[in-house]
Amino acid sequence: MCLGVPGRVSAWLDRDPLFARANIEFDGIQRECHMACVPEAEIGDYVIIHAGVAICLVDQAEARRVFDELNRLNLLAELETDVVTEATPIESKRDEP
């Protein structure tokens, strides 16, 4: 029931405060949605649509920041793993009598 789908505002149809509507694109599919709760959205913005109504804007910069941060941590972890893997035989040799 609380599932929301991110979609891109492709065209405004009505800017009336109560009956605001816009075309929203979901991966190539267009659907008319109600925009009264997100009147500040501009074309190209992403919004979360729930039950035919936009409930919030998606902060694209924040999404990219989190994603980049996660990828950076992932890359660092991979590098650490590589270093450990390369170091292991040397450590093993040291342990040999």
Next chain:
Amino acid sequence: MKFVDEFREPELALRLVAQIRETATRRWVLMDVCGGQTHSLLRYGIEVALEDCVELIHGPGCPVCVTSCESIDFALQLAMQPHVIVASFGDMLRVPGSRESLLDVRARGGRVQMVYSPMDAVELARNHPDCQVVFFAVGFETTAPATALAALHAEQLGLDNFSMLVTHVRVLPAMEALLLSPVNRVQAFLAAGHVCAVTGFAEYDVLVDRFRVPVVVTGFEPIDLLQGILGAVQQLEAGGHCVSNCYARSVSREGNINAQKTVETVYEVADRDWRGFGSIRNGGLILRDRFERFDSEKRFATNQMNPISVVNTCLSSEVLSGQIKPPQCPYFGNACTPDSPLGAPMVSSEGACAAYFRYQWLQSK
């Protein structure tokens, strides 16, 4: 970036799983309160992947599952009346009342219409001036702006053949009720991301301070969920308790003010009877006096029926409060299946029992 696939990246997910494992020194008990999150946790194998370091239990996150039998029975009765069309979301039509569901009534000739949006029900009323259209308005705070807009549209259009059977529920009072329970096991909550997109998360501060329980606002994709779990485990390990936001691309502390104003215009907070829980203080929303003429319960007051007493062996109250997991129910998968359900959590597409039934092949791996 389309904000879906990127947050399903397997390598990142595995890295987060490893990080959660490294962080947890004991098996913490975390509860989600959103059916969408319950399904994602099972669908993507997160519950199984973290089984030895985090116990994920699933709270009353399915609004149709907690909608009272009396409300459903009332809708069923209305649907059998001439010149009445009952409209609601697909999930609501499948959930049984005392004896049957709205889909059962439709099969017997009742006029029941599935709609994608509450505004579709308003359109239905405009297109059928000879009929009374009753919209069965169910859902958490996420859905309330949409149903509130429907009421405002109906008012603006001057419709006298549209009304709403309002059974909206509020998630925060239910979380409080769970923490007050003597059998509570919850050590941290994953707060429902889209509820918070509307309400913000400032209102969780009181709960966190009172019960010293971490609350992490969490999204729906695997990376979102794993980040939320990691955030909760980090707080628990550090002995801290605060509200943290792991779904910041859609949720701000203050939430969506426009949506909140829309809801406040149409609804006021009231006690609500939750199926499986009983009455929860401030647990629901009701229409304000200004919208009384759109209240189905008042418009069809003479049709109110007495509750039917039916013996039901379903253990949904234990499932919805996280006391047992669906597979621990003796009826799960044998006497109770999606085709032949004993209770709402098995029939609703967001119910915890349906999720375990659907993804049980993952559980056995």
